[in-house]
Amino acid sequence: MNFLQKIRQQVTEFWQSRNRAQKIRIVVSIAAVIILVSIMLYIINQPKYVPLYTNLDIKDAGEIAKKLDDLNIPYKIADGGKSILVTPEQKYKTMLTLAQEGLPKSSSSGFDELFNTTQLGTTDWERQVRYNQALQGELAKAIEMMESVESAKVYIVQQEKSLFIETDSGYEPSAAVFLQLKPSAQPTKEEILGIINLVTHSVKNMKSENVVVVDQYGRTLSTGVTSKDEGDDSGLLNDRLAIQDNFQNQLQANVQSLLEQVFGPGNVAVRVNAKLNFDKKIVQNKLFSPVSQDTGEGIVRSIQELKEHFTGTGNASGGTPGVDANVPGYAQAQTGQSEQQKSETVKNFEINETNENLTVAPGAVDKLTVSVIINKELTNAERDAITQVVGNAIGYDPQRDQISVESMEFNNDLMKSLTDEMTRQQSAAQRARNIKIAGIILLILAAAIGARTFFARRKAKSEEEEISKAMLEIQQAASAKAQGEGTAEIIEEQENTVYSQIEKLARHKPEDVAKVLKSWLKED
Secondary structure, three states, X not given: OHHXXXXXXXXXXXXXXXXXXXXXXXXXXXXXXXXXXXXXXXXXXXXXXXXXXXXXXXHHHHHHXXXXXXXXXXXXXXXXXXXXXXXXXXXXXXXHHXXXXXXXXXXXXXXXXXXXXXXXXXXXHHHHHHHHHHHHHHHHHHHOOOOOEEEEEEEEEOOOOOOOOOOOOOOOOEEEEEEEEOOOOOOOHHHHHHHHHHHHOOOOOOOHXXXXXXXXXXXXXXXXXXXXXXXXXXXXXXXXXXXXXXXHXXXXXXXXXXXXXXXXXXXXXXXXXXXXXXXXXXXXXXXXEOOOOOOOOOEEEEEEEEEEEEEEXXXXXXXXXXXXXXXXXXXXXXXXXXXXXXXXXXXXXXXXXXXXXXXXXXXXXXXXXXXXXXXXXXXXXXXXXXXXXXXXXXXXXXXXXXXXXXXXXXXXXXXXXXXXXXXHHHHXXXXXXXXXXXXXXXXXXXXXXXXXXHHHHHHHHHHHHHHHHHXXXXXXXXXXXXXXXXXXXXXXXXXXXXXXXXXXXXXXXXXXXXXXXXXXHHHO
């Protein structure tokens, strides 16, 4: 607090010791420094602009500018309205936003330009060339209507017709299509096939194998594009692979996030390999079971009982079934007294019958293989615990799945190099900021020193003029006194006033007074 009060007191004393002209100069100097610093900060903080689109059609440029105004995105127009610039931070986001709106649109010429610019005296060759250009423009416009295409160029090569040279009947025209794809867009196989068919049916004698489609990355998109049926099979295979990859990635992410909570991020590597069965199955089952689980018997459906009882001598009544029963009997010896009993019971039971028709949806898991690597030495107990945790996370089936847990030291060279590169970039950015700050400080100091030097020179010149004026007044007073001009009181009063001014100047600015006197002595 005392330090602040001391500074405040010094500033107050300094300000009060200045005269009005000095105060004005100080205020002007401070204002000039503030304005200069503000201008420098404004220039330094002025956003940089990079090209968003170049070589635009005027109509496209107008639509893009209107859309940017609606989105409140700052931009600049260059190259006579053919280029639009935005800040680097807004570039790719703006491109995606404009792509969703279908901007920029086509700027290719077509048949309209051909009909509007037809002139008399045009030769057949010129008409053929212009027709070819118009056809290329129309095809490009049609291709640009596709969702994934930002712009397109079509180049058609046809045999030149001549009245004097017989044309080759076996000549086949060819075409090349260049696609500028939208950001993060990839045309489907059906779209590429549609482009080929469009060009093929627009040019006479054009065959599909003579049409080449290339994108801005130099990839030949027309390679391997065949019929739609083959495309459907390929699409089905791609869908199945996508389902399998999604399933594997989901399991992998679940296991990795679970283990990283224990061992820390970057210390766990997990890979999941899933074998899915995409065959559709229909299973029919017929099950039989007793009605009563306690006795194991069902419901009695029918009972048949047979009882026979024979008492007496001789054989039992009744003959023998079959042919022997029709043969006359012969006398037999009596066997004496006999007794015979027979009992037979037959029961028919009903049991439960269950019929099941099951449809197994495709995508069932046939086998899971999970590999886990930990960046740490593991004991057998820890390895078993990790295996148990991973098994619970994936729904482990010991008859089907396999889990492998190993401990290995990770190679962090890539991560270290990335970290070093990031640190280097941060250091470079910090150095750049420090250089900017140092430059601003140097500019401020230079401006302050320049202003101080300028005003010091003006002040010295003013004081020198004031001293010269005072000395001149002394000379004039002495001359008037010598010549007897004026009254003695007036002359004395003038002398006293001039002497007091000189005394004051000599007391406060002795060096300046000495310089003036030396200059006068040199002049004399």
